[in-house]
Structures are given as C-alpha cells and as structure tokens.
Amino acid sequence: MNQIHLTGCSPTPLASYLKALGIFRLVAEQMSRQTAGFWQEKHFYLQTILSKDELIDFFLMKYEPTPILAPWNGGSGFFPKDNKKGIDPMGSAEADRFRNIRDSIKWAAKLLNTLEITERPDNKEKKYFLQKIRSSAPDEYLQWLDAAISLSAEDIFFPPLLGTGGNDGRLDFTNNFLQRLTEIFDVHSGSPRPEARQWILNALFGESTPSLSNKPIGQFSPGNLGGPNSTTGFSSDSLMNPWDFVLMLEGCILFASAITRKNDSTGKGRLSYPFTVRLTGGGSGGVAMEDEQKTRGEIWLPLWKNPAYLEEIRQLFSEGRATVGRKPARDGLDFAMAIAQLGIDRGIHAFERYSFLERNGLAYIASPIGKHLVCPNPNINLTADLNKNGFLDRTRAAARGKEASNGMIQAVEKLENNLFELTKPGSGRQ
Secondary structure, three states, X not given: OEEEEEOOOOOOOHHHHHHHHHHHHHHHHHOOOOOEEEEEOOEEEEEEOOOHHHHHHHHHHHOOOOXXXXXXXXXXXXXXXXXXXXXXXXXXXXXXXXXXXXXXXXXXXXXXXXXXXXXXXXXXXXXXXXXXXXXXXXHHHHHHHHHHOEEOOOOXXXXXXXXXXXXXXXXXXXXXXXXXXXXXXXXXXXXXOOOHHHHHHHHHHOOOOOOOEOOOOXXXXXXXXXXXXXXXXXXXXXXXXXXXXXXXXXXXXXOOOEEEOHHHOOOOOEEEOOOEEEOOOOOOOOOOHHHHHHEEEEEEEEEEOOOEEHHHHHHHHHOOOOEEOOXXXXXXXXXXXXXXXXXXXXXXXXXXXXXXXXXXXXXXEEEEEEEEEOOOOHHHHHHHHHHHHHHHHHHHHHHOOOOXXXXXXXXXXXXXXXXXXXXXXXXXXX
C-alpha cells in the first residue's frame, strides 16, 4: 500500500474538505475498495494500491463523473432561459465515461416533458415533481438526490450544505458542475484538455498552475469569491480550479439527509443531516446572537487520524448525530458539550466547525468558526446544576425571544462563550 500525501486538501476552506472526501470516494468506488483515508498534519492522506502517477492517471483518463443534476431548479440547464453551456454538451457526450450523466440528463428531460413542466416548478408543483423524481430516477442518480434534498409526507427539506436543493442564490451548483467538466474534458472523446493535468496537480498536491477559471464557486470557498477588497488592488475576479469544483461536489455525495420522527410518533418529520445543527453565536468569536437568524445553521466536520475505509466513513456520516444526555444536540453549544461529556467512539480526533452565514440577498458563505478537539472533559459536569429542570435551555431560549432585554442577551452570550471555553480540553484546571 502507498500513502499519498494530498497537500492540496486541507480541512479549510469547506471546498477543500469536501474535495478530499470526493477524491477518497471516487478512488474507493471506481478503482479499489481497499483504499483508506485519514487526516494528518493539516492535510488528507490516501492509503491505496495506486501510485501517485496512477492516481493522476485515474482522474485524467478513467474517472466517471456522478450524475449531479437539479431539474427542479431554475438555472439548472433544463429550462429554456437557462445557460446551456454544460447541459447540452454533456447531454450529447459520446465518451463512455459520461454515460451515467448523459443517460440521467435524458431521463430528467423526458420526465419534465411527460409532466409538461416547461419552467421552474413553484413550491406546490415542486413537491409532486420531486416525488416523481424519487420514484423513477436511475440508481446512479439517487445518491446525489439524497444528499441535496429530503422529502417527508408533509414537507421538503433542504440541507444547508447544498443551499436550497443544489443552489446558492442564483448560482446553480449542478449546472456549474457540468460546465466545469466541459472545461476539463473533451466530451466526445473523453480525453482531458491540455490544462487538465496541471489543474489536477494543483487540486491534489497544491502545485502551482499558470491559469485558473474565472468562474464562481459559491458558498464553499469565501476567499475565492472575488469582489471589492479581495486582493491587493481594489477588486478581483472569482478564480477557481475547475477540478476543485468538480471534486467538491463529488464529496458532497457522502452527506445523505434523512427524515426522523421523535419516539416514532406520527407527528411531522424533521431534517436529520450529518453533524448539522442550528447556529450558536457562542464560541465563534465573531457571530452575535442577533446574527443567528440570518444563517442556515452550522456543520461540524469530522477529522480522523487512523486510516478508514470508505464504508466506515459512510457509516460515520450516516450516524452523524450527537447527544447531550438523552436529547439530540440541537445547536453548536449542545454539540460542543456532547463532545466534552462523552467524546466519541469512531476514531475522530477533532471537528472543524462551519457556519452558513448570509452574505447578500440569497447568497451565503461557509465560514470556518473554530476547530474543536475531541476529548472527554470532566469539567463539563460542572454544568449539571444549570441543566436541572431545563433551566439552561429555557434561559437560552428566553434570550432569543422578542421581548428579551439587551442586558439579558449580553448575559446569555457571555454565559454561552464561557460554556464553550469549558468544553475545551484542559479547561478549568488550576
């Protein structure tokens, strides 16, 4: 087995973390099930039968992209006014490596035609359309659908990792995924374009590249968004490596949402998404309580030191929940306290914490707000009295109520920050 140090894959920004998962998943699924992955020295490592050159050759010559499509979204490429630069070439691609995408595009277009849907469905139509998609989609497509959307009998749920079903404001991730593939490959021969090799070296190993694509990356990498004050001059373009975007969305496939019901009741379901909870401003160093309403929540992404196979990591993400006592963690403070109380038994040594903050309009950014080491901390037991009869929960909820005074808000913010500090390893020692 070879250990390949992917210096181009770090836990931050979110795009880089997801890229590491995408590389790991694709190599394990399409080349060798014996491939393992782990985090060390701020980078991701692959343990694989492939050599470094064989890894590069896999992505350039053998990689078969996952069908990542969102025919329920305006801007997805399926409707008359949409950008067609990605979906038209991929829909007619002749190369065998694109057969799953090509077939899925034809299936989705046929379904839209059968249902006589000619423009983005409204909320009422969308639920019916999604149900039809769920019941008739090709198997290869379902893994993306489960990562992007959850359906219950009553509602549609959109996990924050993928915006509102695969888009960030006006930016449709799936359409851009197809466009980036056409920049990397000739869709008819399947051969990589001249720039593709240098781009993959940059994506995997951080090697310099003379050219990047002036295309958006959305919420996943705030430093690449461009705009005013984003460079040494007055403004800059949004620059990205097309491979980064492609592999990032391939990594999102490991996140699959689910609908849960408390105590198997017949009440409404709620979204359950790996390691995702409501945002708490406490412990972030920069998010105030008043900003919590302008977010899509926060996500805690696991880092593990020991080599693990893909099925082990898939299982980890499928169980990606935390509990405080007997109740599920509902927000960031609950999650931090769960780690401090019990630790975990899955080999995770740390979590990278991200918040999804509103940037402008309907656009968001995934902002890193701290790394938390996994280590049981007996000092957290000092909070037991606060939790008696739900006092802490009620107090925190009251501070977020409409009638809360500024003094109460400030006091609870201070309390939450102190509790976050108490959850850290070594806190409270004299």
